Amino acid sequence: MDNYSSDQERTAAFARALGHPARIAIVEHLAQTRACVCGDIVDVLPLAQASVSQHLKTLKSAGLVKGEVEGTSVCYCLDERGWQDAQRLLGRLASTAVECCGSAR
Amino acid sequence: MDNYSSDQERTAAFARALGHPARIAIVEHLAQTRACVCGDIVDVLPLAQASVSQHLKTLKSAGLVKGEVEGTSVCYCLDERGWQDAQRLLGRLASTAVECCGSAR
DNA sequence: CGCATCCATCGTATTATCACGATGAATATA
DNA sequence: TATATTCATCGTGATAATACGATGGATGCG
Numbered sequence: 001m002d003n004y005s006s007d008q009e010r011t012a013a014f015a016r017a018l019g020h021p022a023r024i025a026i027v028e029h030l031a032q033t034r035a036c037v038c039g040d041i042v043d044v045l046p047l048a049q050a051s052v053s054q055h056l057k058t059l060k061s062a063g064l065v066k067g068e069v070e071g072t073s074v075c076y077c078l079d080e081r082g083w084q085d086a087q088r089l090l091g092r093l094a095s096t097a098v099e100c101c102g103s104a105r
Numbered sequence: 106m107d108n109y110s111s112d113q114e115r116t117a118a119f120a121r122a123l124g125h126p127a128r129i130a131i132v133e134h135l136a137q138t139r140a141c142v143c144g145d146i147v148d149v150l151p152l153a154q155a156s157v158s159q160h161l162k163t164l165k166s167a168g169l170v171k172g173e174v175e176g177t178s179v180c181y182c183l184d185e186r187g188w189q190d191a192q193r194l195l196g197r198l199a200s201t202a203v204e205c206c207g208s209a210r
Numbered sequence: 211c212g213c214a215t216c217c218a219t220c221g222t223a224t225t226a227t228c229a230c231g232a233t234g235a236a237t238a239t240a
Numbered sequence: 241t242a243t244a245t246t247c248a249t250c251g252t253g254a255t256a257a258t259a260c261g262a263t264g265g266a267t268g269c270g
Contacts, residue, residue: 003125003151008133014211016124018198020258021117027198028113039216046108051259058257072267073202073214089200093123093132094192125228144246156229158248163227177237177246 007089014086017062022047023055027078030065036075112194119191122167127152128160132183135170141180 023043030046042051042052056076059065063082063105068075097101109117127150130178134149135142147157147195164170168187173180 004130008126008129011129012124012126015120015122015129017120018195019121019124021113021118022258023147023216024113024116024120024198025109031198042217047258048260049217049218050261054258057218069266072214074217083199087196090123090195090199091192093129093136094188127228147247153230154247155231155249159228162248174236174247177244179247181211 010085011089011093013028014064014082014089017058017064018086020055020058022051023059026052027064028061030076030078036068036070036077038070038073040077041076086092115190116194116198118167119187119194122163122169123191125160125163127156128164131157131160131164132169132201133185135181141173141175141182143175143178143180146181 018027025045026041029041033040039049041056042049045052047055056065056067060067063079063088065076065082066079068077123132130150131146134146140144144154146161147154150157152160161170161172165172168184169191170181170187171184173182
């Protein structure tokens with residue numbers, strides 16, 4: 001359970017949550033229509049309602065998306081705090097990407 | 106096969122490639138020891154050699170890592186071009202993360 | 211109350227991921 | 241040529257992810 005550091009686990013968890021085009025599409029859609037969108041996500045995606053709900057659950061448990069009950073429907077939006085963490089962790093990885101063998105030798 | 110845009114597929118592919126702590130650890134190790142490292146990765150990780158090779162293959166086919174044969178061993182390093190793409194695609198996602206329901210209402 | 215709508219969850223089938231030992235290809239060295 | 245080293249690939253088993261229809265709970269409306 002702890003062969004990897006906490007940051008490594010968390011970075012991987014964020015990446016894994018984004019590791020499906022449907023979830024990328026959900027995030028993009030939530031970011032575009034800045035207001036909270038509800039079940040419209042189902043109409044945008046080529047997936048059944050149950051599958052969309054499953055993807056939303058994945059994003060929610062990763063801390064990237066929040067959901068608020070609003071009457072009979074549920075209102076989703078991006079979770080700013082989770083995105084800050086993800087940006088920090090993933091950005092730190094990308095910034096250190098320096099090539100070596102191809103050019104140096 | 107093409108229900109999602111090319112960028113969405115590519116973003117998800119990068120994210121999925123990073124969606125495992127072992128691969129995060131590999132990337133970090135390659136970034137730290139800026140020079141190319143070879144089978145030392147096996148010593149660093151709590152995995153068998155075959156498993157490490159499998160993770161390296163995943164990173165390689167995602168375009169995040171390059172491998173160069175160097176005698177009897179293989180020299181790995183980060184692929185700068187792939188990381189630029191990943192940074193652009195993932196960064197574009199994170200930058201648009203604006204909260205809504207919690208604060209706005 | 212009765213009924214529709216919206217969404218989560220369950221059950222399930224299919225497919226992919228992960229990890230390992232075993233084997234094989236390629237190179238270096240004796 | 242023989243032997244060792246390094247790594248990739250194969251085969252396999254276990255676990256997780258994906259997608260769907262079906263079901264159920266909650267809310268809103270007539």
